[in-house]
Amino acid sequence: MYQRRTRGLIDPTFIVGVNSFVEFAKAHPNCLDGHLMRCPCNHKKCQNRNFLDEDTIKAHIAKYGFVENYETWIHHGESDDGDIFREHVVGEVFEQYVGDENISAFETMIHDAAGPSFQPHDIQDNPTPAVQHIYDMLRAEQQELWPNNPNRISKLSVVARLMNLKAEHHFSERLYDDFCELMKECLPSNNVIVDGFYETKQLVRGLGLPVEQIDCCKRSCMLYWGEDSELISCKLCGHDRYKRGRTDSGSRKTMVPHKKMFYFPLTPRLQRLYGSNATAKHMRWHFEHEMEKDGVMRHCSDSPAWKHFNNMYPSFASECRNARLGLCTDGFQPFGQSGQQYSSWPVIVTPYNLPPWMCMKDEYMFLSIIVPGPSNPKDRLDVFLQPLIAELKDLWEIGVETYDVTSKQNFRMRAALMWIISDFPAYSMLSGWSIAGKLACPYCMDDSDG
Ligand SMILES: [Zn+2]
Ligand SMILES: [Zn+2]
Ligand SMILES: [Zn+2]
Structure with a gap:
């Protein structure tokens, strides 16, 4: 049709x-x-x-x-x-x-990722690495897969579709590499298709979002983070930060920490929701939709708790683009039930501004922290939550300048953590109140029925 x-x-x-x-x-x-x-x-x-x-x-x-x-x-x-x-x-x-015909969707994608301050036409002499990545992508978008190919397919468009196929059909890296090799053989010899997954990652890294690796004590007492980032042994139990360094090839010592965690900063992820036309308008859904007359709640924003929050913090509620977050965590065993016991705890943050059919999709559930194993962090979970808590506090108290693509203006985005979702054992870890034995309810505390 x-x-x-x-x-x-x-x-x-x-x-x-x-x-x-x-x-x-x-x-x-x-x-x-x-x-x-x-x-x-x-x-x-x-x-x-x-x-x-x-x-x-x-x-x-x-x-x-x-x-x-x-x-x-x-x-x-x-x-x-x-x-x-x-x-x-x-x-x-x-x-x-009619009129928008000449702007390719890939160019739009690159501009979305680069943000509004990026000016593609005034090329800087010494661009920062991040800006250089954007230039590299723009160049790949201009570059034809082979000169004068009939459909004017660009290198970047092929790479983007390959990545899409990889994600959708769970290609292994080897399959991806072999597939690129096959395509290279089939296409005219002067083609510029990527060699494999490594080159693909190099090309699209400008689209990626930041991730931090933070060393932590082997016994999960503390993080080498913030003020403590330079320490070389745990200030609580005294355990060494690094494995005994083997000196390889003479002088250079490799510093391998005993344990490290991954932290995925939340702010750039929330900002990107406002940076793309595909999501920005949906971030106001919670405010703009009307509750159905049958009185059935379809979204958390229909709930009395949400309205109570609005009454308590009117200045926060007056900007409907402020993010309202939920947090959930649970342990899982990445290596299955058999073999070595290893339990890892992902912490996931979800923006509830989005309509119900979006906020429950996995692409809007932001993995925020991976607490490393092998054992359950138990009451030490709060140690690993520190970077997230610090960021959430900043977002609540100060907020961050964010570009909203729908209004083409900056606004100060704040964020509130509305609730956590977890099973009862994880609840005890998040609240720091033991649920085993007497006085089990973290909410009633000393008044729980023992
Ligand atoms: Zn259908
Ligand atoms: Zn320690
Ligand atoms: Zn209770």
């Missing part, structure tokens, strides 16, 4: 087409079931049989395309001899689109 991909990407006109299709279908209530409509995607389960909601349908069509030969939308209210409304809607939206 519409052309779905150009240069390996979903064509923007296709998205416009899909939107106009959905508008068309919504205008024909006799073909709807409540607010559900038949999904015209080409998945073998759908094909105009299944009734689904608007967003799922858009996602399906983007992924599978329209069912073949669905030229007249008979299942969505179009009569066989065409429909004036369709002409009208489709024509209008297509007109809005």
